[in-house]
Amino acid sequence: MSLLSVRGLKVAYGGIHAVRGIDFEVAHGELVCLIGANGAGKSSTLKGLMGLVAHGGEIRFDGERVHHAATHTIVARGLRLVPEGRGIFGRLTVAENLDMGAYIRRDTPGIKADLARAYELFPRLAERRAQLAGTLSGGEQQMLAIARALMGRPRLLLLDEPSMGLAPLMVRKIYETIATIASEGVTLLLVEQNANLALKVSQRAYVMESGAITLSGPSAELANDPQVRAAYLGE
């Protein structure tokens, strides 16, 4: 059974239908990506999943319906979002940000171990643990946002455009980390405009266009699909 299964998800802002009833699944241990152009409804999909915007349709997480739940209870079930634009607490230090990531946990030894792991995964954050998060570079902020989400020991991690606004070198670094996290058994749903990278790192992919899913399949196949190549890979 899949970890996340979504049926007929709809998100609308007033009269604008950002997501028009989409279906998709994420299985345990998978890295699935959702690609599409600007305004295709990718971020709205993630916000809907997290209960951050009003939405319709059915969302099942680990078999249980979560589409009427409040954001904090969804988080408590193990769904974690790394929001678009990172959403770090700019006026808290790096260490305080990571601490907030473990807010709902009370197992002090486990938190300590995860903190050590986070600093191991992102040595740069360890160097800057006492620095204000707002003074980090864009790439470091993205690392912090991912590390902070991992501090909650997510069962499914939602990443919203982790490559946005970063230099190519930094993007590569972030994607290496994403691959590492996935290899450690964390299930991931990755939303990207950068189709090339996303298709390389993921196992399965969905292509989204104006609020609907138009294509889906194994990432390797989609990367060779002439339609995808023309629309998203610039060929």
Next chain:
Amino acid sequence: MNLVLESLHRRPRLVAILLAVLLAALPFLMGFGLGNAWLRVLDFVLLYVLLAIGLNIVVGYAGLLDLGYIAFYALGAYLYAWLASPHFGLHLPFWAVLPIGAAFAGLFGVLLGAPTLRLRGDYLAIVTLGFGEIIRIFMNNLNAPFNLTNGPQGMNLIDPVSVAGFSFGRPLHVFGLTLPPTYFHYYLFLAFTLLAIFVAWRLQDSRIGRAWGAIREDEVAAAAMGINTRNLKLLAFAMGATFGGLAGGLFAAFQGFISPESFTLWESILVLCMIVLGGMGNIPGVVLGAVLLTMIPEALRYLGDLQRATLGQVVVDPADLRMLLFGVALVAMMLFRPAGLLPSRQRRREFAAEEGLAEQVQANLYDTRN
């Protein structure tokens, strides 16, 4: 001077004892040094400290800009008057009325908070401002058809606090001295103020305090951390309102008379100024702000005497001068110490980092570091 400060810093216990002695002796120093009028000012200082500590929870901790805070002060005061005055013929003891008043104000805090959960910043400020005015206008007009508040005349003959048959409303004669009621109220208010400071201080670094800090920084990100933003925002409103209601009850008992005039928008703004001036989010700063903004206007009353002594007549009415100097002081503060007189660690960092941040934003646009 620095040496003295430094050696004191190394002896926190000594400082605490000195502070306790000073606080205990303060009314006598004030009363015999400056006269009983100043003792009354001292009592008001404590009430404002209590109010500022309460508002600081809402504005300083949770970042919810509340411009109608004085409404809770009013609710606490009116509830006290309803339950302990000839108005309804009820004369409940103060230890019963004060908690009821605080809880009543806290309940209204939630009632105000619930519809404003989705509002932020300026919009929240406008709604809370409206709420404050609504409460005041209600108090002003609820003398008909049923006389609840006695309208603009206000309610008087409110029972003074009385402990074990000893009424705080009458002066005490001991050892040939006459101690006016302001002395007893000082110690009563001091006890409640210290309690409020203790609660606020414990909250600051608690789980709740950290969650408020996260909400203040970025509400969506806070929700994504698993923080129940709705309940915590309501809790902030309720806690702030509870302290406001408590202060209101004490005010009613102290004055023996309340009217809607005491609860104008100006009072809300004054309390907000206290925490902004002192250092938002930092308890010593908030206390200092409340002390200064209550004492300075009183001290400026002497400007009239000063003018009479030097110029032979009062050229500028001290009341006008007070507001002018008050305004100048606020502007100067914002220019030279924008984080407040005693900013919290976090706000100090924010303002220190502001310049660094701007450069960083620029650098992020061309992020080439690996």
